[in-house]
Every structure is written in structure tokens, then in C-alpha cells.
Amino acid sequence: MIMTKDFAETGQFANYMSQIGESLDDFLKFEHDDALAGDANWREQLSEQLPQKGVGIDAVAQTLRNTVIANGSAIVRPGFTAFITTGGTTASSIASAAASIGSPQRYTLNAFNHLEELSLNWLAEMLELGDMKGLYSTGGSVANLVALGGARQSAFEKIGIDVASTGVDRKCCIYASAECHHTIQRSAAVLGLGRQSVRLIECDDQMRMRPDALRRAIEEDRKSGVFPIAVVANTGSTNTGAIDPIKEIGEIANANDIWFHIDGAYGLPGILDERLRDRFVGIELTDSVIIDPHKWLGACVGIAATFVRDRDILHRAFTQEPADYLEGSVDHQDGANAPSHSMDDFGIPYFDFGVELSAPPRGVAVWAMLKEIGVEGMRDRIKRHNDMATELGDFVRKHPKLELLLEPSLSICCFRFVDDAIPDVNDFNQRIHRRLVRLNQFIPSTTKVGDALAIRPCFVGARSEKGQEIALAEEVVRLGEALLAEMLSEID
Ligand SMILES: *Cc1c(COP(=O)(O)O)cnc(C)c1O
Secondary structure, three states, X not given: OOOOOOOOOOOOHHHHHHHHHHHHHHHOOOOOOOOOOOOOHHHHHHOOOOOOOOOOHHHHHHHHHHHHHHHOOHHHOOOEEOOOOOOOOHHHHHHHHXXXXXXXXXXXXXXXXXXXXXXXXXXXXXXXXXXXXXXXEOOHHHHHHHHHHHHHHHHHHOOOOOHHHHOOOOOEEEEEEOOOOOHHHHHHHHOOOOHHHEEEEOEOOOOOEOHHHHHHHHHHHHHHOOEEEEEEEEEOOOOOOOEOOHHHHHHHHHHOOOEEEEEOOOOHHHHHOHHHHHHHOOHHHOOEEEEOOOOOOOXXXXXXXXXXXXXXXXXXXXXXXXXHHHHOOOOOOOHHHOOOOHHHOOXXXXXXXXXXXXXXXXXXXXXHHHHHHHHHHHHHHHHHHHHHHHHHHHHHHHOOOEEEEEEEEOOEEEEEEOOOXXXXXXXXXXXXXXXXXXHOOOEEEEXXXXXXXXXXXXXXXXXXXXXXXXXHHHHHHHHHHHHHHHXXXXXX
């Protein structure tokens, strides 16, 4: 048989993977310039016309190595502490690459598919979620959407309506902290509830949702006939890491028979730090929880998990109208134990629990990363990051030119540079921040704490190292003093 392939195939993988691996190892030395600050030629080089004639894989690999990888993202840097994102660890990335070749889909029974459920169960065990069942999706945005889809389904089923089928027919409400992630509003929009259905509950001075305010809001809405869908609490707000009082909030939700959702996209792994264990009491009251392995746990980006008590609710909320080409080949009767060909069995129908049909196996990356360092390794990493925020807080508190804007919570610390001579402290700190990130060594973001602009590092990177937090503070002081001197000489 004569086969002609129009692309590089068998026997080429090891060669190209090792070439790419070499370039990535170089990249991970972080000796290169920032992609924007350095030689911006790469943009020109990459802005080619659509090729009518291919150049072959060698040329592709070469451009990938020299021009693309070499000008990759600053997010991977050890000093990157902006937003809540980080580079995946090598173990999770090689597993993910293996999945892209070895099992293009998460369905059909095979070893990758098996690790999907195993790793979800590992996460549930590690994060103390009991026997909750999970589903992977692309990120916290979709994970929240899926959880709130479950909440919507549950609320309407209680009044005899299959809302996924017939649609929303009344004014609904989701209660969330004023510090909630805005994917809650977007989820409400996508679910047909409307962004305005999210009622923001005020926070205390530590940016935690106030249970008394929640109770009042629910009572008011009950009187006016608004239909409650969910109460959403943060275990680790994106802005400041604040952990809502989940026990009190959960009790209020349960007493009012409202679905209780916890957004732990960033901060749920904080439960591994036994010093913070108390703040997660009440997690057993939840109906749904989300966690982003691609944030604090160090998985490569594109991996979040939603956990619920009963996945059937997700099935009813998200099932498609049955499709013959899928259903026809599934042997639901014998399930996973049948000694059948893998194509006879789709395994657990994750595609009916959420919004994606085609989706890569993601569990293998989580499995790889947990298997590499274990729960103990993960606990040590989480504690190291929490310590970095605490120690930065202590340093700031003692420093005459720095002000701590909020007690550090989890691995986030919000602070700023101060001096009596500064007329506009927010603008001044914004300028410090701009100079800081241009130096490409410490890359925190900014946020607002009340009206104050804060410099806000969030330590989640597996590659970050202790000591870096103090070096960051010292750099802020150095830049602040330089800027102050410039400002004062201008006034003179
Ligand atoms: C990051 C984050 C999200 C959104 O997650 P993505 O993975 O970026 O889609 C949702 N909630 C919280 C609390 C987050 O920190």
C-alpha cells in the first residue's frame, strides 16, 4: 500500500519535541528581554501573508523556536505576580502535550479518560470537598457558568419547571459579594437571568461579605417576589484574597433553601494551609464549588473544575437534545466495567454536564502535577506563597515609606508608597507601578482598596521564590524615592 502524507508523521515527534524542549528550557532561564521592550522585530517577522505553499515542518519548528517561544509571555517569569495567573509546571505541560496527541477527546474509555475522573476525585479529596463530583472546563469563567446553571436548574425544578428546556420566565436573583468576580455577572447574562440579577452584597472593612446584609437582602426580595437562584461566596476574592464567612453565609443560604455556591477559583487551595483551616469551615454546606487548577496549583492554562453534590443536576441543566450519532454508539448498560472496545463506551458523559462537546482530556495534567509533588509538596508551596504575602505585609508595616492597605489574605498583599510631599498618592503609585513592570523583574498588578490605588502582588507561581517579596518592596521604595526626587526638583 502506498501512503502519501501531506505532513510530518511517525518517527518525527521525538526529534521536534526535543528541539522545542531545548528552546523552552532556554526560555525558562529568563535571560531574554521582555517581548515588547526588546527587539520588536518578531512582529514583523510573524506578520506574513497566508501561505499558499507550505514551507515544511523544519521551517515551522525553526520559527517556533527562534521567533515565537523566544518572545513568549512574561506571565511565566518567577517575578510575575499580576492578576492571578502563572505558567504551568513542566509536569502538567508535558502531560497536556501528550493528551493532544494521545487522546484528542476526553470521551471514549481510555487511560486519559480514566485520569479525568481520578484527578477530579483527587482534587475533591485534597480540597476537602467530600464526595462531590466534578467536571473540567476551560477556566473559572466557564466553571462558574456551569455551577450557576446547576443552581438555576435546581431552583426552577423545585417549582416544577425544567428551565433548561423552557427558559427563564421570571425575575431572578443571584446574591454575591460586592467583591465577586465579574464572571458571576456574565454567567447570569448567559443563563438568561441578566447581569442585573446579580445583587451585590456589601462587604466589611476586610472586604468580606456581610452576612447581616445578605440576610436583609434575601428578606426584602422574598417580599417583592424576586426568585432566588443562588448565593455566591468567595474563598479568596480576586482583588484582595478575602475569604467570606462561608459558614454563616452557607447557613443563611441553607435556611432559605437557596443554592450555595463557592467561588474558590483562586483561593480554595488555601485550605491546605492548616493555619487558615478555620476560615474554610462551612465548605461542607455548599452545593457547588469551583477551583482553577491553572491558578494556584500550577497547571497549564485551560483547566478549571466545577464540583457539585450530584452531577445529574448538571446533566439536566446542560444536556443537548439527544444526538443519534453519539447516543447510538454508547453502551450505557454495562458502563465502565464492560469488557468492550473503548468506542462502545463513551465513559462518563462530561459533554452533557457542561457547555463543551469537543474538549481535550484535562485531568491528565492535574494528575501529573499532583503525582509529581503530592499533597505535601502542594501544601508546602501554598504555605510558601502565603508566607510571602504575610512577610511582605510585615515589611511594609515597619517601613516609613510604605503603607499596608489591607491585612494580607491568602497570598495577596495590597500596599503603596507614601510621602507627605506627594499630592496625588494614587497617581504616584500608578507611575511607580508603570516603571516597575517595565523593568520586567517584578510584575505585580494594581487594584483599588476603597479609594486607594494599591500595588498588589499575588503569589501563585510555582517558580516564585521566597525573598522575592522583600526585593519587590525594596524596588518599590527605590522607584518611589527616585520619582519623588524628580517631582521635587521639578517643583524647585
Ligand atoms: C480568575 C477567577 C475567575 C475566572 O477564572 P478564569 O480561569 O480566568 O476564567 C473566577 N473567579 C475568581 C475568584 C477568580 O479569581
